[in-house]
Amino acid sequence: MKTIGYQEVREKLLAGEEIAIVDLREEHIFAQNHPLFASNISLSRLEIEIYNRIPRLDTPIVIYDDGDGRVERAYTKLREYCYSNIAVLDGGVAAWQRDGGELFIDVNSASKAFGEFVEHHKGTPSLSAEELKAKIDAQENIVILDARRFDEYQTMSIPTGMSVPGAELVLRAPSLIKDENTQIIVNCAGRTRSIIGTQSLINANLPHEIFALRNGTIGWTLAGQPLEHGQQRSFSDLDTQIDEQVKQNAAQLAKRAGVKQINFIDLQNLQAQQDKTTYIFDVRTEQEYEAGHLPASRWVAGGQLVQETDHYAAVRGARIVLVDDQLVRAYMTGSWLAQMNWNVYVLADDFAQVLVETGGWKPATPQIDVDLFISPDELQQLSTTQNIVIWDFTTAANYKKGHIPHAQWVLKADVSKLIQQPAFTSLDAIVVTCGSSLLAQYAVPEIKTQLKSGQKVYILKGGNAAWAQAGLPLSQELELLSEEIDRYKRPYEGTDISKKAMQAYLDWEFGLVNQLKNDGTHGFFVI
Structure with a gap:
């Protein structure tokens, strides 16, 4: 097996070359230490992840583990699945750090670090939990928009808040305000999605006072204030009127960030270039995607794509094409991905002619000969x-x-x-x-x-x-043959997280800007 060292990987990242850094460990272990742009594709889930996250078979792939034999097993499988350019990270994460590389904890670290980078450079305005609680109690003219996934919102939410996941904010907010004096407050569970959501509305020039809820539901909980549970309030229950001025603002913003607009023929030309990876992401709602989408596109809500970029696009240096028949969500998502140093395109064409495939997204998986x-x-x-x-x-x-x-x-x-x-x-x-x-x-x-x-x-x-x-019985009696390390429990999800863990998570996020400086490979910028 060919090996590659930290310095060579760093040079490829700085040069903008395509490279996929793959951590083969289970997610809980991955979350303890990894390079900034590593993608966690565990050996346990390799077959259902690899073709979708690394679609080009001659992509330069760097794999590593904890010296527990996963590298050898994955190397054999990747060769079997026709990947041809595989190298092993010499010495793993220990050598990465020894040779000067920065290691990050948690998951989706690059996206979270980018959120902190944005707030640091843009001074994104925010309110404390106590300040927002006073506004709610006084029944001030405010709307609270929750930028997380709907299932996260249902688990716990700020009182009176409404679910408006990330990329929907700029498209939906003009239809959700009461009048021109309404203040808009954006929240998530921690920091990233509220910062990006708030700054999205500001960047799109909505004529309102706009604030992030500082530290999200974590900050709210640490302030000793009660959350709501099981709420159903959603933008999808209300009519949206497209604000043409906001749409123009979003288009101009994307252009300033370096996003390119292409038609369907242009897209086909990109796809035909076999020496480059082209991801196609549909950033509308899942219901819209299922009703009609572009063949070969993958659905992922735009806000989650910014929040979890590594989970969908494992090849750093690749191209990303965004699809949204209203364009606003693609423009806004694209503006952020471009600032994260991705090469981004927005598809603009006769969508009635190209969004022709129906049903849900189906992952590409290797062929297997099984019959019993x-x-x-x-x-x-x-x-x-x-x-x-x-x-x-x-x-x-x-x-x-x-x-x-x-x-x-x-x-x-x-x-x-x-x-x-x-x-x-x-x-x-x-x-x-x-x-x-x-x-x-x-x-x-x-x-x-x-x-x-x-x-x-x-x-x-x-x-x-x-x-x-089939109506057959289910059991909850547990018999675990493996250690429960397949998923890292996020300190901002669920209702059973200790306050100490919540505070530690916030402290880590506050330090991400300095970690980015130490790493030096990110290429992030803000407009």
Whole structure:
């Protein structure tokens, strides 16, 4: 396996060359230390992530782990999936830091650091939790717009707040205000999305006083103030009138940031250039996407694309094309991505002629030769007649919500060591499943290498979803064969986070601007 050192990776980042830095560890481990532009594609989820996040097969890819054998296994798989330009980060993150590289904690660190960079350079106005509470109590002329995903908003929200996810803000806000004197307050759970959301409205020249809720729901909680739960208020319940002046402002803003506007033929020409990666993201609502979208485009709400860029575009130096038939969301999303030093385009064409594919986004996955499927009813019968185990490869969080009785939760990366344990030598069969069995099927080849004569491995057709749809019972009795490290628990989500953890998270965010200076590879700017 070819190796590559920190200095060479740094030079490629500074030169704007395409490069994908892939952390193969589970997300909880990734969140403890990683380079700024590393993307977490764990070995456990490699097959359902890799083609979508690194679509060009000769992209320069740098992989690393903690010296636990993931690199060797991933290298073999990537070659099998036709990736041709793979190198191993020499010495991993320890050598990265030793040789002068900066390491970041948490997830989506580049996007969060960018948010702090924006506030530092633009002086984004904000209100404290106490100041906002006083305005609410006095029934002042304000609207509170929550820039997070709707499910996050439902979990906990600021009293009277309405869900208006990031990229929707500039498009929807003019229809949500009471009059020209209305103050607009934008919040999220922590800092990034409220800073970007507030600055979006300011940059688009909305003629109102606009503030971020300082430190979001974390700041609100630390101030000892109660949150609402289970709220349903959403922009989608109200009519939106397109403000043409705001649309023009957004277009001018995107142009100033360096965003280019292209038509469908231009896009086809970009796609035909096989030496460059071109991502196509539809930044409208999921409902709009499903009703009609561009073939080969992936849906991701624009605000989340800015917040979680690494989760969708793993190739630094690639091109990003944005689709929105109203254009405003694409302009605003593009303006931020361009300032994050991405090469960004907005599609502008006769959308009725090009948004022709319907339904949800379907991930691209490697071909696999598997044939032993079993239905939920057959599984129920098999479990009473044979000695079997059921391995569930869904997320730990989904497993805990309810699973097939007696199913054991497993990380796919752990299959090779688990299947060698003596307890499995006497089995008649192993049944694998996950939400849909899409991921679970990729565990089959590794399991087959250790099967004894007569043993079989089955895939539950349709996965856990099919089991539930068949009306079969679910269990919450836990049997975890792997450590729960598949997901990092964000200090700004849920209602059971300690105040100490919340404050530590804020303190970390405050230090990100200095970390960016130390790193020196980001290329961020503000307009």
